[in-house]
Amino acid sequence: MRIANFSALAAISIVILINLEMENFRLNVIRICGELFLIILASVISSNSTGMAFIVSIILIISSRNINFETVLKGFLFFSIVVFLLGLLLNYCGILPSMIRIEGLRLRNSLGFSxxxxxxxxxFYILAAWVVWRKEKISYIELAIxxxxxIEIYEKTRTTSPFVLSVLLIGYVLLLKxxxxxxxxxxxKLxxxxxSLTFPIAFFSLLWLMFKAPSSIFQKVDQMVNxxxxxxxxxxxxxxxxxxxKKAVFSGYDAFGGSLNYNFVDSSYIQSLILNGWLFTIIIIFLFTVVCVKAVREKQEYLIVVLIIxxxxSMFDPQLMLLWYSPFPFLLGKTFNKDFWNEIFRLEKE
Known part of the structure; x- marks a missing residue:
């Protein structure tokens, strides 16, 4: 049954991809092979993680290649802000319950989220998307809000990483303004x-911290990232x-904040290595690197600082490729657009 499902999905994907290319009156064999390879790879490894949702995510990313990214950002911001504020409101009204955890001196509240x-x-991703959407038009009032x-969400959740990186991002945008x-x-130049290399640098820096760093540095960093x-x-x-x-079952906290054997891997990179394998992980890092190269050459300052953040x-949090958190994986779809590479080569000549 699994093989049949994968075969049917691959056949549907071929039809979709060929139709998309035919609309442009041009078949690019190399690009179609690349798209099919990524979809088939996603199908093979999908059972290791979120199953069909993983395959659909990859197809959506590829299919978004001709969609203006600002349109994606607007759609993401609308639905994310509505869900975020509605969740907070329902929690405040006592309709959505909270998970409460006490970790040392930290009292953490989920504010209605699971x-x-x-x-x-x-x-964090609402902020990142807002900065990229508004760019230099972003106002002091928007940044203040x-x-x-x-700050308020950090006071309740005590989640360090997104808070620190959000403060850095807001501070950087303020500096520009x-x-x-x-x-x-x-x-x-430096x-x-x-x-341009921020994703491979982050990935290999994490591997160095894990396997090569002196124990004193490992312990200090480990303490900083909980x-x-x-x-x-x-x-x-x-x-x-x-x-x-491979299939790996991570044990996280239950609805009451308890766990018998907590072993959840938060890092997007390491989680991908375990569940999706080296091949998929390296492809994703490569595609993000290509996106960064283009953003740097086009001097898209706000986009590149967000991608760095x-x-x-992603070194210590698992949302890098989760479309229900972040719109930025849709940027990878642009690498399957022929105009993307034409622009890169044109920029290289200039």
Whole structure:
């Protein structure tokens, strides 16, 4: 049955992809092969994670190649903000219950979401999408509102990573506005190179911290990220990593905030290595790198700073490829558009 489902899905995908290309009166064999390869790969490894939802996510990403990203951002922001605010309101009215956790000196409240970190993660991606959508038009009032929400949600959830990165992002945008700067990162050659490679740098930095860093550095970083570095290392030791990944059952907290054997791997990169394998993980990092290269060459300052923040965020949080949290995986769909590569080569010549 599984083979039949995958075969049917592959056949449907072929028809969709060919029809999309025929609309442009051109068949690009290399691009279609790349799209089919990624869809088939997703189908093979889908049972390791979210099943059909994983395959659909990949198809949606590829299918979005001709959709303006600003349209994606507007749709994402509308629905995410409505769900976020409605959730908070229903929780305030006592309709949606909260998970309450006490971790040392931290009292954490999920504010109606199913886990204590979720409202912070949703708000983090709302902020990132808002900055990329508004760019230099973003006002001090907008930044103040986003900043107040960020602080208030942190006070309730005590989720460190999205809070710190959100503050850095707001601070960077403020710096650009206060000094009337159009760019900082994309102005200098070294920062342009580092920004283009932000995803591989983040990925290999994480591997270095896990396997090569002195124990003193490992312990300090692990403490800063609430033991998530240890959980990533333990996850690799327990489940291993392979070319095509494997099924792994992570034990998280239940609805009451308890767990008999917590072993959830929060890192997007390490979780992908375990569940999706090296092949898929390297492809995704490569595609994000290509997107970063184009953003840097086009001097899209706001997009590139958000991508840098997301690459760091993904070292210790699992939302990198989750479309129900983030609209930024849709940028990968642009790499399957012939105009994307034409623009990159044109920029290279210039």
């Amino acid at each position: 886990y204590v970190s979720f409202p912070s993660q949703v708000l 986003l900043g107040i929400f960020t 206060i000094f009337n700067l159009s760019s900082i990162i994309t102005r200098f 920062t342009r190179i580092l920004s 033991n998530r570095l240890s959980l990533s290392l333990n996850g690799i030791k327990e489940f291993g990593s392979s070319l095509l990944g 997301i690459s760091i965020h």
